[in-house]
Amino acid sequence: MAEPSPKHDVFQAIADPTRRRLLRLLDDQEMPVTVISGHFPMTRTAVSKHLRILADAGLVKEKKVGRETRYRLDPEPLLELKRWLAYYERYWENKLGALKRYVESEADS
Amino acid sequence: MAEPSPKHDVFQAIADPTRRRLLRLLDDQEMPVTVISGHFPMTRTAVSKHLRILADAGLVKEKKVGRETRYRLDPEPLLELKRWLAYYERYWENKLGALKRYVESEADS
DNA sequence: TTGACGCGAAACCATTTGGTTTCGTATAAT
DNA sequence: ATTATACGAAACCAAATGGTTTCGCGTCAA
Numbered sequence: 001m002a003e004p005s006p007k008h009d010v011f012q013a014i015a016d017p018t019r020r021r022l023l024r025l026l027d028d029q030e031m032p033v034t035v036i037s038g039h040f041p042m043t044r045t046a047v048s049k050h051l052r053i054l055a056d057a058g059l060v061k062e063k064k065v066g067r068e069t070r071y072r073l074d075p076e077p078l079l080e081l082k083r084w085l086a087y088y089e090r091y092w093e094n095k096l097g098a099l100k101r102y103v104e105s106e107a108d109s
Numbered sequence: 110m111a112e113p114s115p116k117h118d119v120f121q122a123i124a125d126p127t128r129r130r131l132l133r134l135l136d137d138q139e140m141p142v143t144v145i146s147g148h149f150p151m152t153r154t155a156v157s158k159h160l161r162i163l164a165d166a167g168l169v170k171e172k173k174v175g176r177e178t179r180y181r182l183d184p185e186p187l188l189e190l191k192r193w194l195a196y197y198e199r200y201w202e203n204k205l206g207a208l209k210r211y212v213e214s215e216a217d218s
Numbered sequence: 219t220t221g222a223c224g225c226g227a228a229a230c231c232a233t234t235t236g237g238t239t240t241c242g243t244a245t246a247a248t
Numbered sequence: 249a250t251t252a253t254a255c256g257a258a259a260c261c262a263a264a265t266g267g268t269t270t271c272g273c274g275t276c277a278a
Contacts, residue, residue, distance in 0.1 A: 011124045049267085
């Protein structure tokens with residue numbers, strides 16, 4: 001279970017819209033870099049750097065096949081985001097605000 | 110319903126760990142800036158700028174009371190994050206990976 | 219074996235980010 | 249009326265970010 005030295009965390013990784021598009025794209029299929037970068041209005045190198053950031057965050061896995069590197073989505077790290085978000089779940093659980101008002105009244109006492 | 114010109118979006122807002130801590134802190138209680146900044150190892154001005162970014166993203170509301178500005182959490186914009194995340198929900202819906210393997214086998218055909 | 223292809227590394231650049239200190243101003247307290 | 253408090257604005261700075269072009273290297277094709 002050795003932590004893979006998360007130089008980039010999930011929150012930071014998904015902050016960029018290009019990287020979110022990458023995740024969506026790679027959700028459908030595994031793809032080599034050149035094909036991937038064909039979907040974006042920037043150089044292959046730029047896309048490659050985004051892919052590296054996603055890989056650092058564990059959101060994407062790379063597989064070398066011949067001279068190409070294929071990437072595919074690994075959604076697992078999104079669970080951390082899900083857990084983080086779950087904390088606020090209570091806010092929109094019961095008609096978005098009932099519990100909120102309750103908590104606020106608790107804070108007064 | 111005029112969009113308040115979202116200079117900062119939710120994804121970017123929660124990318125910073127300090128801002129995530131701010132959200133947690135303000136979830137409990139409404140607080141003035143000086144009190145808030147007492148919880149962080151940086152200047153009041155720095156915290157104030159983080160609060161502005163959160164406010165831009167709509168994650169926090171400010172209320173002027175006398176000479177102080179009180180902030181409180183507004184979790185509503187987190188729904189966008191929730192919706193974005195919901196797209197990947199199918200991955201861990203059924204034992205985390207069953208569907209994933211299915212999709213991958215689809216890609217082969 | 220000689221190219222062409224697929225890719226990352228490196229160097230570079232402009233802009234953004236996260237922080238600081240200093241200052242101005244509005245409000246509250248004495 | 250004067251002083252202290254609460255805060256934002258502004259100017260500034262170092263580092264990170266998102267992008268580029270150039271180069272080198274491994275791999276497949278002629």
